[in-house]
Every structure is written in structure tokens, then in C-alpha cells.
Amino acid sequence: MSLSDDLKKDVQNTINQTWNVRKGQKVPSSTEVALSGGAVELDATFLYADLASSSKIAKELDRRVAAKILKSFLATAARLVRHNAGSIVSFDGDRILGVFIGDSKNSSAAKCALQIKYAVKEIIRPKFEAKYESVRDASFTISHGVGIDTGTVLTVRAGARGDNDLIWIGRSPNLAAKLSDLRESPYNSFITASVYNTLNDSSKYSGSEKKDMWERRNWEFLNQTIHIYRSSWQWEP
Numbered sequence: 001m002s003l004s005d006d007l008k009k010d011v012q013n014t015i016n017q018t019w020n021v022r023k024g025q026k027v028p029s030s031t032e033v034a035l036s037g038g039a040v041e042l043d044a045t046f047l048y049a050d051l052a053s054s055s056k057i058a059k060e061l062d063r064r065v066a067a068k069i070l071k072s073f074l075a076t077a078a079r080l081v082r083h084n085a086g087s088i089v090s091f092d093g094d095r096i097l098g099v100f101i102g103d104s105k106n107s108s109a110a111k112c113a114l115q116i117k118y119a120v121k122e123i124i125r126p127k128f129e130a131k132y133e134s135v136r137d138a139s140f141t142i143s144h145g146v147g148i149d150t151g152t153v154l155t156v157r158a159g160a161r162g163d164n165d166l167i168w169i170g171r172s173p174n175l176a177a178k179l180s181d182l183r184e185s186p187y188n189s190f191i192t193a194s195v196y197n198t199l200n201d202s203s204k205y206s207g208s209e210k211k212d213m214w215e216r217r218n219w220e221f222l223n224q225t226i227h228i229y230r231s232s233w234q235w236e237p
Contacts (some may be wrong), residue, residue: 041154044105045101046097046168066133110189144188145181147177149191151170151172154168196229
């Protein structure tokens with residue numbers, strides 16, 4: 001049997017497959033989802049954190065410096081996701097995906113976004129600018145975007161036997177990724193109305209002033225106008 005025949009068989013087997021869907025109570029690992037027909041339905045909040053200007057970083061800076069910036073951003077974002085009770089489920093180039101579950105998942109994710117803003121603006125950017133003249137003189141400043149959405153997803157295991165991982169099917173991970181691509185400085189954190197409407201006061205308002213840290217605006221997504229909220233605020237961890 002040729003490789004082409006094997007590929008045809010694999011695709012047909014997937015088409016004919018019946019999903020064995022179970023309701024998830026926690027973020028699953030890849031080993032907890034069967035490769036053949038396994039699926040977990042999960043109510044979760046998805047946070048994408050994306051390093052801005054990654055192409056310019058790679059083009060203008062020494063590769064070793066560029067690698068340090070990327071490593072610092074991903075490590076910092078990952079640590080803050082875990083600090084806020086989230087789980088790291090994917091690293092994708094210059095982007096990280098965190099998943100939050102539970103009653104306070106939206107508030108935890110929003111707080112995490114504001115803490116990532118603090119880390120990038122007050123720690124990563126000034127430290128690299130102080131160390132490297134090439135970073136100070138670059139055509140860009142080190143920045144980022146964070147997108148958050150919440151909803152029900154189907155988690156399945158995809159790939160070949162021995163080389164596979166979980167994928168997340170639903171609006172929320174896709175929309176969170178799109179929001180993380182927005183560049184509207186000084187706004188770096190973007191959440192959907194579904195997230196905003198369930199935030200607790202500490203993740204929505206600033207201190208005793210009770211000033212809303214989020215600003216509503218309209219945004220086009222898949223030919224629909226939806227409400228999203230953006231923030232220029234930061235939160236020291």
C-alpha cells in the first residue's frame with residue numbers, strides 16, 4: 001500500500017469516526033483524550049498573549065537578542081497565567097495560549113492580561129532598552145496584545161500516533177487569537193462582552209475610585225459587529 005493510500009484511509013477513518021464526548025471538569029492533558037474518537041466538552045476562558053512586531057524584531061535585531069526578547073515574553077506570560085490559576089496549553093511561535101476554568105475564570109484571565117501589560121511595559125521593555133542600543137534605536141518598541149473570550153469548546157486530540165496534541169474547537173479560542181492581533185496602543189488588553197459582563201469588581205474597576213478599566217467599542221468579526229472591551233490599564237503582580 002502506498003503512502004497516498006494510507007492518507008486516503010486515514011482521512012476516511014476520521015470522516016467515519018463517531019465522537020465519544022464527555023463533559024470536562026478540568027483542563028485535560030493530551031493523554032486524557034483518546035486519539036481515536038475522544039473528545040471533551042469544556043466551558044472555559046481562553047487567553048492569547050501575542051508579542052507585537054515579531055517580524056521586525058527578527059529582521060532588525062541580532063538573532064540572539066531577538067531570541068532573548070521572545071523567551072522573556074513567553075516565560076513571563078506563562079508564569080502569570082499559572083499565577084492566576086490558568087493552564088498553559090500551547091506555545092505557537094511568538095504567542096502563548098492559556099485556559100482558565102471555574103467560577104472566576106473570566107476575572108482571573110482579565111487580571112492576568114493587565115499583569116502581562118505591566119510586565120511588558122515596566123520590566124521587559126526597559127530592561128532590554130537599557131542593555132541593548134539596537135533595541136533602543138529600533139523602529140519598534142517592545143509591545144504585545146492579549147485577547148480573551150469565553151465559551152464552550154470541544155477539545156480533541158489531533159495528529160498522527162506518536163506525534164499529536166490537543167486542539168480546541170469553538171469560537172472562543174479563535175476569537176481570542178484574533179483579538180490578540182489588535183494593535184491600538186496604549187490599549188493592549190481586549191476582551192469580549194461575554195467576558196466583561198461577568199467580571200468581578202476588582203478586575204473591572206480601579207481601586208476605591210471605582211473607575212472602569214475597560215472601554216467598550218464595536219468590532220467586526222466574521223461580518224458581524226460585536227461589542228468588545230479594551231484596556232490601557234496595567235496591574236503590578
